[in-house]
Amino acid sequence: MTGISRQARQWRVRREFTAAKSAAAVAFGVVAAVVSGDTRGMLLCSAAAVLFGGFAARDLIAPVRLAADTDGVTVVTGLARRERVFWSEVAHIRVARNARYGLRWELLEIETAETLHLFSSHELGTSCIDAADELFRLRAG
Template identity: 45%
Template sequence: MDEISTVRQWRVPSTLPAAKLAGAVLLVALGLLFADGDPVRLVVAGVAAAALAVWAVRDLVAPVRLAVDPAGLTVIRGFAGRLLLPWSTVEAITVDRRQRLGLTGEVLEIDAGESLHLFGRYDLGATPEEVAVALRAARPVS
């Protein structure tokens, strides 16, 4: 394949943060509805809602989870940081498939020697297999 001239990105689907925020609001509403004077129930619902809201904020602040360009791969690191993995550090790009409870889950694994980066379908907005094929095709021939 010819060298890539542009950056290709995979991001969280735009509906996912909205669903997480709606879930947080629902948790608070259920906490208020079923608290029945018990502050512990309300606090538990509030903490769960806050965690879900923080997770949604991460999706809004850093929606791009993975990008590829001629220099290598850029992956998300921490809450919203970025890390460039030069092609020379990328040892393997694989898709791990596991079956559990009758459902098959796929995870894209990028092995960069001392670090392993994992991405699911909802991190990428595409199937891990599609992304793995695109990344392998984008990798410069050594």
């Protein structure tokens, strides 16, 4: 089975984040044009515009980052390639909590024998804990 079909649940990037990334790309592009006399500044702003534009493009090309049903999960890898992982291949599902420099964040980890798929709450559009709970329910049922 390829692509995303027959899914009981899908998690997608929130539109607000895609809009913010697009706006940042445009803003850095404008600043790069304004500071065209300063070569270093123009190069840095141009690089930032391309970077944010790439992130926004990925959000538009593959907005659904994780989908699951009773047979397994479909994850987006790379730019927009979808990989189907059956529940029998999933070794662990866990939420890693991290704190550094006064910031806290969570990552949903889906581990197989050969790969580790990581998803942030921004990519899922919901809390990683809520997504993990739903994955456990689908895996059991």
